[in-house]
Amino acid sequence: MRAVDALMECLKAEGVEVVFGYPGGANLPTYDAFVDAGIHHVLVRNEAGGGHAAEGYAKVTGKVGVAFGTSGPGATNLVTPIVDAMMDSVPVVFFTGQVRTELLGTDGFQEADTIGITMPAVKHSFMITDPRELPRIIHEAFHIAGTGRPGPVVIDLPQDLSKVDIPYEPVTDVHLPGYQPRTTGNAKQIRQAARALAAARRPVIYAGGGVVAAGASDELRRLVRGGRFPVTTTLMGLGTYPAPDDLWLGMLGMHGTRAANYAMDEADLICAIGARFDDRITGKLSEFAPRAKFIHIDVDPAEISKNIPAHIPIVGDAKQILARLDAEYTAQDADASRLDAWWQRIHTWQERHPLRWEPAADGQIKPQQVIEAIHRITGGDAILSSDVGQHQMWAAQFYDFPEPRRWVNSGGLGTMGFGLPAAIGAQLGDRDRTTVVITGDGSIQMNIQELATIRQENLPVKVVVLNNGYLGMVRQWQELFWQERYSHVDMNTYGGEEASPDFVKLADAYGIRGVRLTEAATFEDDLRAAFEAEGPAFIDVRVVRDEKVYPMIPAGEAARDMVG
Amino acid sequence: MVDTNELLSLDELEAAGHLRTGRKHVLSILVENKPGVLTRVSGLFTRRGFNIDTLSVGPTDDERISRITLTLDGAQNPIDQVTKQLHKLVNVLKIKDLEPAETVARELALFKVAVDAQTRSEVRELAEVFRGKVVDVGRRSIIVEVTGDRSKIEAFERLVRPYGLVEMIRTGEVAISRGREET
Numbered sequence A: 001m002r003a004v005d006a007l008m009e010c011l012k013a014e015g016v017e018v019v020f021g022y023p024g025g026a027n028l029p030t031y032d033a034f035v036d037a038g039i040h041h042v043l044v045r046n047e048a049g050g051g052h053a054a055e056g057y058a059k060v061t062g063k064v065g066v067a068f069g070t071s072g073p074g075a076t077n078l079v080t081p082i083v084d085a086m087m088d089s090v091p092v093v094f095f096t097g098q099v100r101t102e103l104l105g106t107d108g109f110q111e112a113d114t115i116g117i118t119m120p121a122v123k124h125s126f127m128i129t130d131p132r133e134l135p136r137i138i139h140e141a142f143h144i145a146g147t148g149r150p151g152p153v154v155i156d157l158p159q160d161l162s163k164v165d166i167p168y169e170p171v172t173d174v175h176l177p178g179y180q181p182r183t184t185g186n187a188k189q190i191r192q193a194a195r196a197l198a199a200a201r202r203p204v205i206y207a208g209g210g211v212v213a214a215g216a217s218d219e220l221r222r223l224v225r226g227g228r229f230p231v232t233t234t235l236m237g238l239g240t241y242p243a244p245d246d247l248w249l250g251m252l253g254m255h256g257t258r259a260a261n262y263a264m265d266e267a268d269l270i271c272a273i274g275a276r277f278d279d280r281i282t283g284k285l286s287e288f289a290p291r292a293k294f295i296h297i298d299v300d301p302a303e304i305s306k307n308i309p310a311h312i313p314i315v316g317d318a319k320q321i322l323a324r325l326d327a328e329y330t331a332q333d334a335d336a337s338r339l340d341a342w343w344q345r346i347h348t349w350q351e352r353h354p355l356r357w358e359p360a361a362d363g364q365i366k367p368q369q370v371i372e373a374i375h376r377i378t379g380g381d382a383i384l385s386s387d388v389g390q391h392q393m394w395a396a397q398f399y400d401f402p403e404p405r406r407w408v409n410s411g412g413l414g415t416m417g418f419g420l421p422a423a424i425g426a427q428l429g430d431r432d433r434t435t436v437v438i439t440g441d442g443s444i445q446m447n448i449q450e451l452a453t454i455r456q457e458n459l460p461v462k463v464v465v466l467n468n469g470y471l472g473m474v475r476q477w478q479e480l481f482w483q484e485r486y487s488h489v490d491m492n493t494y495g496g497e498e499a500s501p502d503f504v505k506l507a508d509a510y511g512i513r514g515v516r517l518t519e520a521a522t523f524e525d526d527l528r529a530a531f532e533a534e535g536p537a538f539i540d541v542r543v544v545r546d547e548k549v550y551p552m553i554p555a556g557e558a559a560r561d562m563v564g
Numbered sequence B: 001m002v003d004t005n006e007l008l009s010l011d012e013l014e015a016a017g018h019l020r021t022g023r024k025h026v027l028s029i030l031v032e033n034k035p036g037v038l039t040r041v042s043g044l045f046t047r048r049g050f051n052i053d054t055l056s057v058g059p060t061d062d063e064r065i066s067r068i069t070l071t072l073d074g075a076q077n078p079i080d081q082v083t084k085q086l087h088k089l090v091n092v093l094k095i096k097d098l099e100p101a102e103t104v105a106r107e108l109a110l111f112k113v114a115v116d117a118q119t120r121s122e123v124r125e126l127a128e129v130f131r132g133k134v135v136d137v138g139r140r141s142i143i144v145e146v147t148g149d150r151s152k153i154e155a156f157e158r159l160v161r162p163y164g165l166v167e168m169i170r171t172g173e174v175a176i177s178r179g180r181e182e183t
């Protein structure tokens, strides 16, 4: 059969249900194979949308997402999702078309050096040089993308090779001598970690996206509850520990709670699991958690001691390690009352500094209040797919996630334009769950064309724009750290007149029902109605324009210096 | 006005360097013999702004496997993170950060030296002292091949430079560990 038909067989063998892509000259053979393949292909409106949709699908399902693009501009449009998937460890296989082999390196029409351009940003990539290798390479790509620390894999397929008739036999094994991710953690280290936890008087459990990836949420909960440990997560780890809860400190980091950040600051032992001490967490590195010793559990050895030297490193799969750590800790029979004073201190912070917002005096809507309303309307059970900016932080702060894989956002790269397409993948990954896009008036305009995809696929995605007429997060930094020298953050003023695009009309043009909400007193009923109506909805919520995200650790400062 | 405290001084920028090991490192890297491997390896250094001193790639006794020998200055470039990242490359099979004392390292260099009838024999004598080989003799120049570790080659270079060093080419070091164990 043709190599591209074998490709389809491989996808089916990998259990792929849905792929996202966009055709062009170089991948015409692949798209011909789609005609008879019986695979659900979602036609996006920009390859970037397809890449992010594949990420959204992967984040919600835990399976490997798949995206297709043609050569040249198709491939370069995929660069942002590829880097995004690398930063957030999202398993996605990207298939790019390539010009015919005889044109390689000649600046042929729509030729781009896709492998070269993406090389620093992939977990691995393959250039097909022998079409007979394609089936094995596809399975290797899925294996690499989905195991160990997940990540993006690119397969670049020259047009001529994709049409070659090859013998196809199902592939049953992969041969990757240089790729053997460690899974089981060192037993001695795990015991040592249990002892350290049992001896600690001011411990904090700090969980990240790795706990989501490892499916280790249950194990995390058992360890935390068994030890009565204070627990916080990163932006990427939300939902691994259910919120709200007595042991839950809230998210940590730049816009985390004071309780979480102060607890890190005063901790004597920090147990990091699948988290990487990113600068948005640590702030000023030299003043980060100055009294703490560190247990660091991660499947990627390169993360251990990258930013913070670990006293007890444990490399391996978090699910296995946490289960064994819990057992070892229980065996220590530690006295839980040793943590009483620590909890008292934490409760004082929690009482004194809860996350809060003040209603607007003039009846306008506060953005935080919209997130709380969405939580009520969806019973806290929705998937939230967020863009990047203030709205993202408010969603993270005010929507309590009960489970992992419900919070879909671009954390590491911070890609505006991620939220809407990612929601397409998320909704297709979990068809029965309400899927909400939380976006800003800036971010939505970066990939708004995907409304057409939502319409075409008839997905009941609810798009909520927290419309402040600003690139709000940048504006906040200019206000607080650049002496209110506002530079190109106003999205709302055209020639002195207030004139944001009419999102309601725009949604209407895409065949999606739009509403605009402006009154704090009444908006929740209209929002509920829009959520309850069948099909997609686009909700333009006009919010107080200059609201800021608080609290905040100014970039490069220490947790103690939180403001707001 | 913009707060001038925001400005970072050049001193601060320099002081920010950390985790330097302060010695020369010879990394011996076994890789699968596949297209793009060298770019993947060298890219990890480029990304961190590291300067590779020498790099040599060649086959091993197994045709599916190549060896990259790479030297760099640990005083200039923090090495730990980059070796960990190297391990993660799918095509990298094994990495060894060779201890200088337990390593035999050799490099080959070709020196084209300007000579006349008089100085030709002087350069020949120097070559002999260094157990070098004269591989080409012309009317106005001579080519000498020298093998050895870096310091020997650099010593020879210093000696012939006054005669007029027309050109010099060095292969970069290859290295193998002493003793019975595989590198």
Ligand SMILES: Cc1ncc(C[n+]2csc(CCOP(=O)(O)OP(=O)(O)O)c2C)c(N)n1
Binding pocket: A387, A388, A389, A390, A391, A392, A414, A415, A416, A417, A439, A440, A441, A442, A443, A444, A466, A468, A470, A471, A472, A473, A474
């Ligand atoms: C592609 C991209 N360009 C620029 C930025 C920098 N950036 C971060 S947040 C932000 C503003 C986002 O504005 P909006 O979507 O309206 O959200 P808001 O902060 O107002 O809630 C910008 C420009 C980014 N994260 N991504």
Ligand SMILES: [Mg+2]
Binding pocket: A389, A440, A441, A442, A466, A467, A468, A469, A470, A471, A472
């Ligand atoms: Mg905005």
